[in-house]
Amino acid sequence: MKTDSDHSSEFVIPISYGSTEVIETGKWGFQKPQTSFMTAPCQEACPAGNPIPQFLYLSGEGRYDEALRALLKENPFPGVCGRVCFHPCETDCNRAQYDESVSVRSMERYVSDAASNQPPNLKPMRNRDSKKVAIVGAGPAGLSCAYFLSLLGHQPTIFESQKEPGGVLRWGIPGYRLPKSVLKKEIQRIFHLPIEIRTGIKVGEDLSFDELTRFDAVFLSPGARLNAPLSIEGEDLKRVWKGGDFLERINSKDKVTLVRETLVIGGGNTAMDVARSALRLGSKATVAYRRTRNEMPALQEEIVEAEEEGVGFEFLIQPVKVSLLKNKRLAVKFQRMKLRGLDRTGRPKAIPVKGKFLTLETDHLITAVGEQVDLSWIPQDLIKNGLVDVHPSPRIFAGGDAVDQPRTIVTAISAGKRAAISIDLYREGGSYSEVFSKIRLGNKGSVSMEAYLSGKDGGKWRGPLEVVSYEKLNTLFFEPKKRAKMRQLSLGRRLKNFLEVNVGFSSEEAQLSASRCFSCGTCNYCYNCYFFCPEGAISLDSDHQTRTVDLEHCKGCGTCAKSCPRNVVEMKESS
Amino acid sequence: MREFLTGNHAVAHAVRLCRTPLIAAYPITPQTAIYEKLSEWEASGKLKGIMMRTESEHSAMASCISASLTGVRTFTATSSQGLALMHEMLHFAAGCRVPVVMANVNRIVAAPWGFWADQLDSLSQRDTGWLQFYCENGQEALDTVIQAYRIAEQVYLPAMISLEAFFVSHFMEVVDLPDQEQVDRFLPPMDLPHKFDIDKAGFYVPVVPSELYRKYKHMAQGSMDSVKEVAAQVDQEFRQEFGRGYGIVEPIMVEDAEIVIVTAGSITSTARVAIRALREQGRRVGLLKLRLFRPFPGEVVQQVLQGKKKIAVIDRNISLGSGGIFCQELRGALIHSSDHPLTYSYIAGIGGTDVTPEVIQKIALEVMNRSEPFDKPIWVMDD
Numbered sequence: 001m002k003t004d005s006d007h008s009s010e011f012v013i014p015i016s017y018g019s020t021e022v023i024e025t026g027k028w029g030f031q032k033p034q035t036s037f038m039t040a041p042c043q044e045a046c047p048a049g050n051p052i053p054q055f056l057y058l059s060g061e062g063r064y065d066e067a068l069r070a071l072l073k074e075n076p077f078p079g080v081c082g083r084v085c086f087h088p089c090e091t092d093c094n095r096a097q098y099d100e101s102v103s104v105r106s107m108e109r110y111v112s113d114a115a116s117n118q119p120p121n122l123k124p125m126r127n128r129d130s131k132k133v134a135i136v137g138a139g140p141a142g143l144s145c146a147y148f149l150s151l152l153g154h155q156p157t158i159f160e161s162q163k164e165p166g167g168v169l170r171w172g173i174p175g176y177r178l179p180k181s182v183l184k185k186e187i188q189r190i191f192h193l194p195i196e197i198r199t200g201i202k203v204g205e206d207l208s209f210d211e212l213t214r215f216d217a218v219f220l221s222p223g224a225r226l227n228a229p230l231s232i233e234g235e236d237l238k239r240v241w242k243g244g245d246f247l248e249r250i251n252s253k254d255k256v257t258l259v260r261e262t263l264v265i266g267g268g269n270t271a272m273d274v275a276r277s278a279l280r281l282g283s284k285a286t287v288a289y290r291r292t293r294n295e296m297p298a299l300q301e302e303i304v305e306a307e308e309e310g311v312g313f314e315f316l317i318q319p320v321k322v323s324l325l326k327n328k329r330l331a332v333k334f335q336r337m338k339l340r341g342l343d344r345t346g347r348p349k350a351i352p353v354k355g356k357f358l359t360l361e362t363d364h365l366i367t368a369v370g371e372q373v374d375l376s377w378i379p380q381d382l383i384k385n386g387l388v389d390v391h392p393s394p395r396i397f398a399g400g401d402a403v404d405q406p407r408t409i410v411t412a413i414s415a416g417k418r419a420a421i422s423i424d425l426y427r428e429g430g431s432y433s434e435v436f437s438k439i440r441l442g443n444k445g446s447v448s449m450e451a452y453l454s455g456k457d458g459g460k461w462r463g464p465l466e467v468v469s470y471e472k473l474n475t476l477f478f479e480p481k482k483r484a485k486m487r488q489l490s491l492g493r494r495l496k497n498f499l500e501v502n503v504g505f506s507s508e509e510a511q512l513s514a515s516r517c518f519s520c521g522t523c524n525y526c527y528n529c530y531f532f533c534p535e536g537a538i539s540l541d542s543d544h545q546t547r548t549v550d551l552e553h554c555k556g557c558g559t560c561a562k563s564c565p566r567n568v569v570e571m572k573e574s575s
Numbered sequence: 576m577r578e579f580l581t582g583n584h585a586v587a588h589a590v591r592l593c594r595t596p597l598i599a600a601y602p603i604t605p606q607t608a609i610y611e612k613l614s615e616w617e618a619s620g621k622l623k624g625i626m627m628r629t630e631s632e633h634s635a636m637a638s639c640i641s642a643s644l645t646g647v648r649t650f651t652a653t654s655s656q657g658l659a660l661m662h663e664m665l666h667f668a669a670g671c672r673v674p675v676v677m678a679n680v681n682r683i684v685a686a687p688w689g690f691w692a693d694q695l696d697s698l699s700q701r702d703t704g705w706l707q708f709y710c711e712n713g714q715e716a717l718d719t720v721i722q723a724y725r726i727a728e729q730v731y732l733p734a735m736i737s738l739e740a741f742f743v744s745h746f747m748e749v750v751d752l753p754d755q756e757q758v759d760r761f762l763p764p765m766d767l768p769h770k771f772d773i774d775k776a777g778f779y780v781p782v783v784p785s786e787l788y789r790k791y792k793h794m795a796q797g798s799m800d801s802v803k804e805v806a807a808q809v810d811q812e813f814r815q816e817f818g819r820g821y822g823i824v825e826p827i828m829v830e831d832a833e834i835v836i837v838t839a840g841s842i843t844s845t846a847r848v849a850i851r852a853l854r855e856q857g858r859r860v861g862l863l864k865l866r867l868f869r870p871f872p873g874e875v876v877q878q879v880l881q882g883k884k885k886i887a888v889i890d891r892n893i894s895l896g897s898g899g900i901f902c903q904e905l906r907g908a909l910i911h912s913s914d915h916p917l918t919y920s921y922i923a924g925i926g927g928t929d930v931t932p933e934v935i936q937k938i939a940l941e942v943m944n945r946s947e948p949f950d951k952p953i954w955v956m957d958d
Contacts, residue, residue, distance in 0.1 A: 013670070013672050013779065013791065015769065015778065015779055015781070016779075017775070017776075
């Protein structure tokens with residue numbers, strides 16, 4: 001090898017200005033690094049399959065438009081989910097084992113709010129096998145299905161019984177949790193795609209079920225809009241309202257007047273929405289629930305916020321009779337309950353305490369003890385246990401609250417996506433379970449539209465990626481950092497109106513939150529491999545998202561794999 | 576300004592005064608106080624440089640070498656096992672011709688385990704190409720760090736300043752702290768002709784053919800040869816600026832001495848007391864303190880000891896199978912002196928054992944009575 005000496009320094013030490021590239025040190029090793037992206041546990045946990053590490057990386061770079069585009073590949077509702085999702089991603093976040101989970105939900109909201117108002121360029125792909133699809137119900141499941149179908153080049157038509165689309169997002173969730181403007185923006189974005197919607201159409205009345213079957217495929221997502229009855233005496237009295245109807249009236253901007261006191265029956269999210277809305281209409285609100293606080297099905301944060309706002313709670317009581325008093329108030333007689341044993345789902349069972357009763361007086365009683373599916377228009381063979389079950393029919397698909405699945409918004413979105421993929425794959429007598437097994441994200445049921453699209457053309461899907469466990473991370477490269485606390489409207493300002501309670505992150509809080517993501521299994525260009533590689537054999541380009549290894553000079557030492565904090569580099573034996 | 580300081584803290588003050596931008600170190604007893612003091616000052620902002628807390632002494636030295644090659648002054652401190660772990664990098668430092676300055680607190684090298692004063696740790700690194708200074712007390716350690724930067728940055732060789740565990744490192748004495756202005760005047764900013772040049776990227780430590788290797792070793796030896804002159808000149812300038820100096824060796828009452836005791840490090844202080852007592856008894860005993868050990872100032876030693884009949888070298892170290900290491904060097908240096916003296920090797924103070932004035936007087940009296948050469952080392956044991 002040629003060694004040139006620099007004239008100014010040759011009297012001190014030899015410095016080579018020639019290249020050592022001629023030495024093919026790559027031949028020395030027996031293993032080579034491979035970039036192997038993996039699934040982060042947050043992605044696995046997200047029913048919609050949001051590309052969480054990717055969108056947080058882009059957010060950290062301040063590239064919010066791109067972050068939004070990444071989210072929209074998997075989920076048409078980032079603004080909605082960023083506010084009202086039950087965020088299983090944060091529960092499963094690897095960082096929770098280190099200090100505190102990453103604020104994924106708040107960041108999803110931030111991206112949705114911070115991205116420019118220019119609607120992203122969503123275009124349907126060309127599809128030679130474009131199908132006409134009827135969708136019943138424009139809630140999160142129906143809209144999501146229409147969105148993905150349209151992107152896949154199909155022609156969806158939505159039949160919606162209400163005068164506007166949105167379903168539970170539009171008519172159920174109060175504005176202080178999900179502002180109407182946010183929903184409107186997301187729905188408008190969906191309808192930039194060629195999707196037909198016919199509102200005010202009730203299947204079974206304005207259109208027969210048989211007419212739906214003239215379409216190439218049908219997706220049923222009517223939701224669960226019927227309020228479950230208490231089945232007790234006095235339930236039909238005036239001033240006894242059903243929770244769903246109450247919320248629908250508020251969300252329709254109907255004038256709703258409440259007087260002094262409101263009693264709410266139930267322990268779920270609807271009960272919390274009702275009680276907190278009642279407070280905002282100037283009434284006192286008390287929630288009566290037959291189990292205890294621990295068993296309430298409502299989201300923890302909903303319960304806490306209700307408590308902060310002054311909602312009262314009565315536990316271990318169950319209404320048995322409602323009667324009208326002379327002063328026009330209601331008297332509600334409750335049976336006292338106690339917890340004994342577990343029910344089939346493993347929840348403690350509430351059983352009556354013999355002979356113990358309690359009577360509460362109130363001006364209004366609002367029931368929120370669950371929602372049921374209106375099955376009046378559904379053919380009998382598609383009904384099972386009070387829910388829609390489409391297994392007998394290959395061309396009919398269903399999702400959302402009307403079927404047997406968790407009643408969450410993100411699950412509904414996921415159902416819409418799955419149905420869209422199924423319809424895209426649908427051929428007479430075809431099976432899609434194999435495809436779904438290849439495009440899944442981990443093992444909790446979510447699927448990746450991106451993975452589906454990547455394999456769609458040749459019919460070749462790469463197969464699912466491994467999920468990165470906490471143990472696989474090199475946490476030496478992280479340092480503890482507290483999660484930003486979402487600021488909220490003051491109690492005084494909250495209770496006078498339906499303004500959004502959570503005010504959102506500042507740009508500094510968003511940057512901090514994005515930087516807290518470990519980016520498990522996804523390269524975020526931390527450059528550790530580049531800096532640690534003793535051979536200088538690694539090249540990274542974050543602009544073009546490329547990583548290359550000069551295999552002629554990589555000795556296969558494995559330093560890059562060890563120094564990768566997020567388990568993206570793996571050493572594989574070279575052939 | 577005069578302050579009551581340990582030797583370790585005196586060294587830390589010197590590093591601060593030299594405005595060293597990069598310190599890379601790993602703690603080890605009995606050196607840790609240097610590391611801690613510098614860390615404390617880094618935290619309070621009193622130290623302008625950066626403390627790199629490395630995972631080992633090997634990495635500390637590697638960091639110093641790399642940083643030095645960017646053209647900045649660097650410092651590290653270590654001791655014993657830490658210095659041993661650094662060994663490979665010591666060769667790199669000398670070979671890269673970087674003026675890294677290091678304080679080594681002389682401590683025994685295990686096994687058996689211990690923390691006591693013994694010079695074997697640094698003397699084992701004799702052949703790594705580093706300048707080596709042995710200091711008698713905290714003041715000298717402080718001053719020698721400042722001088723070492725001046726010398727090292729002139730000859731492009733790294734310099735090690737040794738001070739003995741506890742006797743110097745932890746012993747508190749009044750130390751005269753120089754003013755920052757004085758030090759700035761004495762020590763100009765550092766520059767290296769061979770520092771990394773981003774506009775002309777090069778590969779350092781390339782493979783070289785045999786002839787080139789020989790050439791660079793030969794050049795380094797040339798630089799080593801120049802050190803005695805440079806060091807003497809720097810010491811003289813130091814004396815002018817700060818009003819005190821040390822010389823590369825220090826002869827004490829040697830001129831009329833019948834025998835000469837030779838010491839290095841803290842035993843010198845004790846020997847000063849011992850020979851004063853011997854002189855009072857009318858015995859003509861002199862003392863030669865060795866301060867610069869690498870490069871070994873052979874010619875100076877020859878001159879100082881010209882015509883002496885007998886000398887005794889006291890070594891707080893032992894090269895097993897041979898003898899005291901300072902004695903070996905001295906014998907080597909004197910071999911070509913005409914009528915060279917009988918040179919006796921005394922091993923005293925090994926493992927931090929006490930070398931009292933009485934021990935030194937006993938050695939002197941014994942040497943006075945000897946008339947035959949004696950090759951083997953003579954161990955001074957308490958019992």
